[in-house]
Amino acid sequence: MARFGFIISSFFLLFACANTETLEQKVPQPNEALPQIISLNPLLPEFKPLLNTFAPFELEVRDYRPANYIVSIADGDKVAVLIRNQQSIRSLVKKRLNQGLLEQGKVTLARHDNQLVVDVVKLLTEIEQDPNQFTLTTQVQLHATLLVNDQVQLTKQFKSQQVQTRINLTPEDLNQGLDLHLSNVLQQIIRHTELYQPLVNKDK
Incomplete structure (x- = not known):
């Protein structure tokens, strides 16, 4: 009887261990150690010169995000x-905007009464980890305001966002969503016809 009880106890112990191992295997884990700092590289297509000519303007970019991180990874009650x-x-946003605007034939100067002011409002990927997957929510939001002779002509909001799920999480996943959506928003600003209409030289 004692031997039978030992066998039953051993069976339940093995069953519990097997279940624990199965549960542990279901918890998603990063494939590689994740970096504390990443380097965004939003690629832009080559822009063709426009037929219109434009008055020069100053490009000013301001960072209005409430915090300086661009990715947050939450795992339950953990920090x-x-x-x-x-x-x-x-600096990154200004460099990329300058690149595209100049290719279109729009001249940006260090100082001018005409200004394109671009505010970075949101640039963030929030990652939630649960027992089955990682959920990545990427949001990019920029505001652009055109001033001609210090008078506001137009204010426009540009944004791009996406929610994705991953079974695994790699360092590349941290960059890809932000690069893609930041590139999308920058292209919207560069190509927006109405935004630059007040700068078109009517006599040429």
Whole structure:
């Protein structure tokens, strides 16, 4: 009887261990160690010169995000992992916008009464980890305001967002969503016809 009881106890112990192992295997884990700092690289297509000519203007970019991290990873009650960008977001956005605007034939100057003011309002991927998957919510939001002779002509909001799920999480996943959606928003700003209409030279 004692031997039978031992066998039954051993069976339940093995069953419990097997179940625990199965549960542990279901919990998604990052494939690689995740970095604390990443480097965004939003790629832009080549822009063709426009037929119209435009009055020059100053390009000003301001970073109005409430925090300087661009990725947060939450896992239940644990302290969230916060990941920053290596380069200043303001500098990155200004560099990419300048690149596209110049290719279109729009001249930006260091100082001018005409201004294109771009505010970075949101640039963030929030990652939630649960027992089955990672949920990635990426949001990019920029506001653009055109001033001609210090008078506001137009204010426009540009945004792009997406929700995705992953079984595994790699360092590349941290960049890809933000690069894609930041590139999308920058292209919207560069190509927006109405935004630059007050700068069109009517006599040429």
